[in-house]
Amino acid sequence: MVNQLFRFLQKAKSYINSLFDHMITMNKRINFMFTIAAIAVMGGALFGGTFTAQLNATAFDVKSDVSALQKIRDMGGLELVMPGAFAAMGDCDSAEFAGRTVVEFPLTGVSITLPTGLAGDFNAMTFSEQIPGPTLRVTQGDVVKMTLTVPADEATPHGNDMHASQVTAVPTFGAVQPGTSKTYCYIAEVPGVYKYHCSGVNVAAMDQHVLQGMYGIAIVDPIDGYSKLMVEKTAVNANGDVTRDRQFYSADALEFQLQYNQLYLTDGNYDQSKMFGHQHTLTTVNGQALGYVPNEIHNLLNNGDVNKNIFFLQPWNSMGLHQYQSQLLFTPTGVHNRIFVENHGNEPVFFHIVGEILDRVTQGNRVQSHGTETWLLGGSQNMIVDVVYDEPGIYVAVNHDYAAIYTGAATIIVAGLPLPNINQAATDLGVVQGAVDTGMYAGVLGNPYDAVPPSGPQSIAHPAKNVHCMCSDAVAQAQADAGAVELWVAVPAILAAAAEAAE
Structure with a gap:
């Protein structure tokens, strides 16, 4: 009986394999025919006779072509007609x-x-x-x-x-x-x-x-609001035993947004061949490579010299850059932070905060992880990161791909370090009323406008925001009109007042 069953299964397997071979052959023919037709139509419409010559088995060499875009525009685009x-x-x-x-x-x-x-x-x-x-x-x-x-x-x-x-x-x-x-x-x-x-x-x-x-x-x-945050630590109890210590934080949080992408450029223009080859020029966070690192203001406050850099890469130092000058992110210690993260780019994001553990990772309305070091985001993927900084100091949010870090994906976060002199001067000048009362906070320097999302029902208000964006002057002015501080105007006045007070 077993032998008969075995022979039957062998015949069935042989029949199924031959059927699949036939289907695969037909499918390859159909796919090949469709691919050739698609290339012919798209190539002819977009790139004329040059497209197929640019395409080979090992590389793509396709660059921005204004004439191609004009052809598309002239014919009304490539549009499907739907019922x-x-x-x-x-x-x-x-x-x-x-x-x-x-x-x-x-x-x-x-x-x-x-x-x-x-x-x-x-x-x-x-x-x-x-x-x-x-x-x-x-x-x-x-x-x-x-x-x-x-x-x-x-x-x-x-x-x-x-x-x-x-x-x-x-x-x-x-x-x-x-x-x-x-x-x-x-x-x-x-x-x-x-x-x-x-x-x-x-x-x-x-x-x-x-x-x-x-x-x-x-x-x-979420229609029912965000959940309170549980952070698991350890403590020594009265008996001298190390035990689990669960700490709970309100769902209200100080919020930030970080959006990752790449630039693929040749002479200031998009270069599609670099994109196909995964050879990015820069990695951006909120549109800017290294937009959240120290600047000459921080150099002066920390090192006493505007030209003595704190960080090894500071391409946006000068106050003369206005809204493009790099700025740091500030947060108090012991406060629930909620970070909205999106990967818009063509490369993965290995999100990590140097010096911290991600206390909670949520995607959609599902908690994916508690207490993890790094979380991977593919292209067009997102997450909400909850974190509490226990110790005052300097932390760095990075895409933990070294090529990404060194081409722009580093965001420096300052937790719980006061700047009493500049805050007192700012308060005296009325630049940000009560800046000195923010204690551990950075006060007048505030947080970059483009790193702070619009306020929601469970958002903790930032005491101050500064004008910052990869944007036109008109958008920067709109930020100032909304109350953001133009640091290139405020800081020289503050420093002058502080120097005068010290005399």
């Missing part, structure tokens, strides 16, 4: 939205020139003249009403793919032509941190648009 039922998705008149809070989110797709600090200026594509784009913050269940406007003089169409949405991609995220606007709506159903990014010209050139700066995040707060 009416799909085309209605994203409509803002849906009965589903009745009784819900509607949050307007206007964006402008516009190209500007921005500095890199280490590789000259670059031709950036932006949402609303800043990199990253403005952060959207809503509560789970809110309706997001997103409007993208592309100015008439913009060289190329743009789109906006919001990862927090659950609507058909076509035509919702389709290209918005220069001189026009497009609005769509969706319900933010799932809590978490979500990327939004330009969808290119109906997907064509999407990599260029995103990697030149068109990205941002949406924070969807």
Whole structure:
């Protein structure tokens, strides 16, 4: 009986293998035919006769081509025509939205020139003249009403793919032509941190648009709020035994946002061949490489000399750089910090805080880890990190890929170190009233505006923020109008007052 069963299984295996071989052969033929057809259509439409010549088995050599973009624009982009039922998705008149809070989110797709600090200026594509784009913050269940406007003089169409949405991609995220606007709506159903990014010209050139700066995040707060934080330590009890000591912190937290990406540049322009080869020029955090390291102000306060650097890489030292001058992040000790992290880039992020352990990692509304050293984020992946700094000192949030660290992915966090002299002078001048009362906090120096997300129901307010962004002067002025301190104006006055008081 066993032998008969064995022979039957052998025959069945042989039959199945031959069937799979036939299917694989057919599938290869179909895939090959489809691939050739796709390359012919896309190559002809985008790059004329040069595309197939640039493509070989070992390398891609495709660079930005304005004439190619113009061809796409002239023919109205590469757009799929969908049935009416799909085309209605994203409509803002849906009965589903009745009784819900509607949050307007206007964006402008516009190209500007921005500095890199280490590789000259670059031709950036932006949402609303800043990199990253403005952060959207809503509560789970809110309706997001997103409007993208592309100015008439913009060289190329743009789109906006919001990862927090659950609507058909076509035509919702389709290209918005220069001189026009497009609005769509969706319900933010799932809590978490979500990327939004330009969808290119109906997907064509999407990599260029995103990697030149068109990205941002949406924070969807849980409808029931965030959970209190439990941090596990140890303690010695009355009997002299070492025991587990669980410490609990309120769900209210001091909040930061860190968004990672890369720049792939040649002569200030996006170089697609470098992207294909994974040869980035710089790694950015909130649009800037090494944007959160010491500057000449910190050099003076710490070393008594503006030219004596604290950190081995300080490319943004001068106050003359205005909103681009690098700034540090400050936090008190013993306070719950919540960090919203997004990886927009083409490379993984190995998120680690040098000197600390990540007390909690949450993705969506699920806790993924308690007490871990490093957490891996793939492309377009996110997390919320909760951490409490017990000891005063200097900590560094990094992408623990050495190539990433040395090309820009280092963010210095100062925990619990007071600056009494500068804070007292700032208070006396009324720059930030009561700055000295912040105790362990940095007072007037505050925290960089672009590293602080919009306030939510469980946010601890930052006593001060400073103007900081990879952005146009108009955006920097808007930060100042909202109360952020222009340190390049305030600090010279503060230092002069402090020097006068010391005489």
